[in-house]
Amino acid sequence: MSIKIEDIVRGRLPLFNVLIAIVLIAIVTGLINPKFWEPGNWQALLTWYLGLSVLAMGESMVLISGGIDLSVGSLASFSSMLLAIAVDRLGWSLQLSIIFVITVAVFIGLFHGAFVSIFSPPLPQIMPAFIITLADNIFFGGLATALTLGWPIPLYKYPDLMLIATPWMLASILLIVALVSIYVQRYSIIGRYIYAVGGNIEVSRLSGVPINRVRLFVYSYSAMCASIAGIIFTALMMTGYPGVGRGQELYAIASNAIGGVSLAGGEGNAVGAAVGAFLITLIRNALVLSGVSPYWYDPVTGVILGVAVAVDLYRRSRGAR
């Protein structure tokens, strides 16, 4: 696809509005506080960005397939506690613990996919997806707290864990998750099935797309990304906290909405989700750097999200005409 100037002017290029917003916010913040451009701040941005973007890219799979996953924030906290327990209480090696945590998350995701598959033909798939992932959001959030009765598990004794939190390691994790997500969505057969299921489930059923297998895949992928985010959070804090990542599922979904992933399914990709997550992270960082009173963070974030999504919807409704 070649990019025409007309497309840019009319805002037909996906993500263009978001990129403009990012550049504008960066320029304005840089003018208010030149420290914005210092490498230290970009390192802080990267740290902050990482968890959310990994969650958002996982979530993009589910959203494209026409479902929703509300459990990712709590799954991240649960994974954080599980990792801390495996390393500290059970004395497992770090590698084994990480594999264990990711495996557990994948099974939880498979369960979500199976639940949606069992109930979906009579019901529209968004309903069981909403219910089971909301239930698990509550369940795993509670379980993460109940495991240690709310106490954190400090992991200072395990310096290996710190390696995960180095900027290079974080950047590589981000890159790997992004490349895998993009590969799956763009170049693999399952990716085409995901778009087909999200685009028009009846047509996919008639043309023999393995709908249930697609669901098993997308929910377990999303859960896997959530557990990776949980592991990253744990490494950043060097402590297993039951509260990490809680509530981030809504920001992960918002990142997707901003990045052009259709909440109705069938449209968008992981790159959009990652760019959307960057906008959200940037807003938070910019508000701190520009000295806005923290009492206004949520209202300002809400307005910017609203405008970004409205512009995107407007663009799309015009494009459809």
Add this chain to the structure above:
Amino acid sequence: MRGIAKTTLIAIIIAVVVIAVAGGYAAYWFYSQQARPSKLVFVVIGKSVHPYWSVVEAGVKKAGQELGVDAIFWVPQKEDVQAQLSTMDSYIAQKVAGIAIAPSDPSAATPYINKALQQGIPVITIDTDAPQSNRLAYLGTGNYKAGWLAGLAAWQLAKEKGYIKPGATIKIAMLTGSLTAMNSLERMAGFKDAIMNCSQKDPDIKGNIKIVWLGPYNDQEDPTQALNLALSAIQANPDLTIAFGVYAYDGPAWAKALQQAGIPPGKVVLVEFDVTSDNVPPLQQGYALVTVGQRQYFMGYYGVKLLYNMTKYGVDKALKNFVPGYPNNKIFDTGIDLVGMSHKEFTAPTGEKVTILSLSEYKQLAQELGIDPSLLGLS
């Protein structure tokens, strides 16, 4: 295939529900049996099995020993309003001599508290108040005072580092988990008022200083958000003078952010809250200079003593002797300890004498009181 899966699923759901109900009932029966005391006693009801409450328990036991009475400490496995209240009810039925409760749900506990009082059993609240009930007194951490003392310590430490000079500018950032919870608001208000007071009353400064307040940054009780906010705040203000972590994990989050930003330990005056296993390492690394230790031990210790005095000398007399400002005030502040790496005593510009205990003194104090230091992260 689909039919089988559905039947199986329904069967599993039914089985899970049955097991949960039966198991829950069995566990409840077991615990309520266990809780039944053998003779007349004072009862302290905590919130959950938790190192924090084990410290309260040590205070309860100590008071019971000293008074030669049976002082029972009871907690549910985890926070459980129903278990707490039915246990309290069974103690009321047994006509115990007095009850101290930390209600998980104050409004749900109110009728039970009033019922006990109607039957002549004195009831006080500890740790968490039930202000709508007729409880005779409340023993807990005065969060405003705790924040105030933290502010005095921060002023003193910043002054010792030479940051506080006439005409200077100091930047103070607060990081908290909530902008609405009372304990957070009171801690921050106390901290801020203390520093503002010091800036006026300090004879070397007399108000001739510019104080820039950053935040309060709200991490919504998510420690990674706390770290990210702290990192950004430090990036925006590398000349930060004082940092205050309002909730337990906020101090460690500041410490991590300072470390990651390459700021040497001790350059920023970092004040933490609570003494737990994750608050102590930042002190030892030198990033945190002081932390605020709550005295939940005394909630148990004084709770039992107060109840005992009520039965011995009458409610009014016991309260008059114990709670300052009674009968207008029924709240007793159990107070806090400031804890740092080394012992320090100073007189704040507000005229108060403030002591910072060293970690080893604090550990010794805990041991003398019969508290296992590992509960406080001091091993």
